[in-house]
Amino acid sequence: MKSKFINAALFSAIISTLSGVTMAADYKQNPFTLAYDGAITENVKGKVNIHPVKYKLDGLDISANVYTPANYDSHKKYPTIVVAHPNGGVKEQVAGLYAQRLAEQGYLTITADAAYQGASGGMPRNVDKPSHRIEDIHGMADFISQYAGVDGQRLGLLGICGGGGYSLAAAQTDKRFKSIATVSMFNSGRVRRNGYVDSELDTIQKRLQQASTARAQETAGGEVLYSGDANLTDEQIAKLQFDLYRxxxxxxxxxxxxxxxxxxxxxxxxxxxxxxxxxxxxELIQQPLLMIAGSKADSLYMTEDAFAKAVGTTDKELVTIEGATHIETYWVPNYVNQAVDQLTRFFGRTL
Structure with a gap:
């Protein structure tokens, strides 16, 4: 089923210019370094609480945050949701926001920094391999399934942006996840291969050669080379072609x-x-599937493509949030509220 979730009122809080943008969610002001509006600042009995944890995955230290619902009782059983963060993101940003909001709806949630990224271990830093990101999701399920109060028979998965693409991959074989949802899904492989909106098809072989050369240099003990690290001015950013990047x-x-x-x-x-x-x-996904994306997101084509190809499940729904771009689903209150409402409805029905 495909549906459209319409705004109750048009929300106009859009970044119109990058010059002079102030901090909306300063991690320095939060004791847990959470970087989203409305973040927990202290654990209060009877409220949603946050619990920083560490665990081992393939010999690496993984840094994660567990959110427990209000009036959490470790002797009770709670439906639980694993939340996978975007490419380049960390658990303190949008993944934490959605994890906290779902905990406010009665779910026990976990979000972790990917291996080799954020506060998690692994060298060299910022390795971004699909096999690692998929294993991160399996690892979150491993850890949280042993956490007091978790009902392992009611385990859901939410992936945001790149975490959404990796969640689709993880859920193909990990049937501990009873239902899967994505927000602003980003197919990392397709974009790294073809370019964003398939705009770099003519440079695929050149970029593969650059990657091969980088690996050879790295293996020989030379400098580790990085991609995607552009130090742009506000003026340069404003001229970028795509909303997602700006x-x-x-x-x-x-x-x-x-x-x-x-x-x-x-x-x-x-x-x-x-x-x-x-x-x-x-097509290996047979579990219920919900995919959410902004109607104005220039990444919407990836959600639509994945949704059409997910023929293994008869319980699937694509919801577009009217007026939202990709990044606006991360923080604009009206759009986040709509996404959380849809997720609450979906997980309430499927878990």
Missing amino acids: QGYAYYWKTHAHPNSTFKYTTSSLLDLMRFDATNQI
């Missing part, structure tokens, strides 16, 4: 910045990224 720079570098968050990734990662596609074998 608003993404504002979100990650200004309004919701966090020191553990970065766009850069090892160039050698492209050897793995460029042969990956989130929709490959997507």
Whole structure:
């Protein structure tokens, strides 16, 4: 089923210019370094609480936050949701926002920094391989399934942006996840291979050669090369072709910045990224599936493509949030509220 969720009122809080943007959610002012509006500042009995945790995954230390619902009782059983963060993001940003909002709806939630990224371990830093990101999701399920109060038979998965693409891949085989949802899904392999909106098809072989050269240099003990790390001025950012990139720079570098968050990734990662596609074998998903995206998102084509290819489930729904761009689903209150309402309805029915 395909439906459209219409705004109750038009929301006009859009970043019109990057010059002079002030911090909307300063991590420095939060004891848990959370970088989103309305974030928890202290744990209060009877309220939604946050619990920083660490666990091992493939020998690496993984840094995560667990959110427990109001009046949490470790002797009771709660439906639980694993939340996978966007590319370049960390658990303190949009993934934390959605994890907290779902905890406010009665769910126990977890979001973790990907291995080699954020506050999690792994060297070199900022490796971004699909196999690692998919294993991160399995690892969150491993850890949270043993957490007091978790009902392992009611485990859901939410992936945001790149975490959405990796969630689709993880859910193909990990049937511990009883239902899957994505918000502003980003198919990392397709974009790294073809360019955003398939705009770089003529440079695929050149970029593969660059990635191969980078791996050879890295293997020989040379400097680790990185991609995606552009130091742009506000004027240069404003001239970028796509909304996702213009608003993404504002979100990650200004309004919701966090020191553990970065766009850069090892160039050698492209050897793995460029042969990956989130929709490959997507028919293995037989669980209920909800995909949410903004109607004005220039990334919407990826959600629509994945939704059409997800033929293995008869319980699927695509919801477009009228007027929202990709990045605006991360923070604009009206759009986030609509997404959370849809997620609450979906997980309430499927978990």
